[in-house]
Amino acid sequence: MTTVESIVDRSVTQKLETMLLIRTFEEKSAELKAAGHSPSMCTSVGQEASAVGVISALDERDLILTNHRSAGHLLARGADPNRVMAEIHGKATGYCGGKSGSLHISVKEIGVILTSTIVGGELSLATGVGLSLQMLEMQGIATVFFGDGAATEGIFHESVNLAAVWDLPVLYVCENNQWQAYVHRKETMRIDHISEWGARYGIRTATVDGNDVEAVAAAARDAVAYIRETGKPFLLETYTYRLRGHMEPDDQAYVDKEELSRWRSKDPITALERKLVTDGVLTATELAAMKETVRKKVEAAAQFAITSPYPTLDQLTAGVYA
């Protein structure tokens, strides 16, 4: 079995490689959708630093709950790109045997569990995972990724409040990407930061530049240390931007061009590449080689997904009941 420790290299170059893997993987997924190879999916392009930074602060005891925009969290935690891509394509070799598709992929063996595509669903389950970790003395932290859209739902407030009163070891990670499907955040809330709401429930919170992977990693390490020490929940808001549309394909005709271009100039990957090359951590040649490695990995995943078999029809009703 793959272990989390064997995969999560916490060096900054490894972070960049993982971010590149996520970006390349998701752009390939969108391309395959456009070519008619797979159903639609939701990408997290622009949010890679959030996924990689937070997950770099976790260890093998910790459990992760994610949502419909999950490829970044899965790949950052060390999921096999072949099997994630196969799942997106509804193939038998996918992590859920093709029954999930792109929207609710869970990979129990690496602790990515109970993925829900119902916006807010992951928040309702996270408290239960926190309760198990607490009562069964499993030492881990339940980390739940959700967006600003989920934060406008009642279940967000129910979840944070219960975690606060029961002192549950839950790390709430709000990836505030400014978009709630096809509606801009500013149309649905009067505040700018979800961390303000979290603080009202009596828990500790922080907001961090979600496009700066090292800043996210540092904030997540602090949050994780606090939860391990106190057993109490923490809300970390990663302030970022969804650079592609809600669901592929999406022409983003509804997006303010000026805003989009402003955030494109803050792309977390190009910023990090520039920094590492300028600082002499990576040469241009090494960066090119890294991109080539990632490209080959993603091409192999695409081939694996396309050539894998679909589930057999006996799977139609298999596993509904235990």
Added chain:
Amino acid sequence: MTTNMITPDQAMVDGLAEEMRRDPRVITFGEGTATKHYELVEEFGRKRVRNTPLAEGIIAGTAAGAAATGLRPVVDLLFAPFLTFAMEELVNSAGKLRFISGGQFSFPMVAIARTGAGWAVGGQHNHNIESWFVHSPGIKVVMPSTAADFKGLMKSAIRDENPVMFFADIGLLHTPGEVPEGDNVVPIGKAALRREGSDVSLISYGKTVGKCLEAANLLLAEGISAEVIDLRSLKPLDEAGVLSSVLKTGRAVVVHEASGICGVGAEVAAIIAEKAFSQLKAPVVRITGPDAPPAASYPLEQAFVPQPDRIAAAARRICA
């Protein structure tokens, strides 16, 4: 076997307490759970017996998340109409995520909800919505009619690896009934033959089982022998138990308090029509509550419930 006279309300708690003794993973929480059951708090402590906010969504979601990661929660959601706040967590998460995840997770949890006429509480506390969950994949549904079954089905529900909806009929909760002592587990999916008869099968669950038994007495005086089947478990439904009775009598009256449209009775009638049609001596009849919210006013509340005279009249008609 020694039996004690216990109310169904207490029998449920006794079943829960026995399972908590048996398995340290069993925990219980809900709105006022720790306040109402201080005896459970005393025996098992505040960690395993908890009060919650008045928020059914997070109660049910927390149960589902905990069930998938090693605990076996029993949650009290109080009244069935409150389940509308928990549908997402029960139906989309607990019911579906086992299948969707390719079998990576199971959800061994029980959700209790009270419903039915009896307390004159009106349509936002009384609404028999058990069929909604029968229509939801991955979820089992039970609705007992006797004190012994309240306890025995609670024990089975807690031991089950699937989410189980436990509907408790308000009208039955405080009338004591015989409960056998000891580890008496009632299997989910098995109907009970409450009275043997040869002319007509009265098929029901919950409080209308008692109404069917009263109807059977009325019918006996007229020389009609009615059999009474208590489904107890609505999903899985004991198809063989239903069919063996109807194949014997050739007639069926299906009775429940929930409204008739797309109710459990429609499913029972369809099974009989599909699998016992050639043996039927008369059309299957349903006697159910109306398509209306139950009123609070006592006479209207009681009139919502199929009563023995209505059930007997239906049986008489098809036995004529």
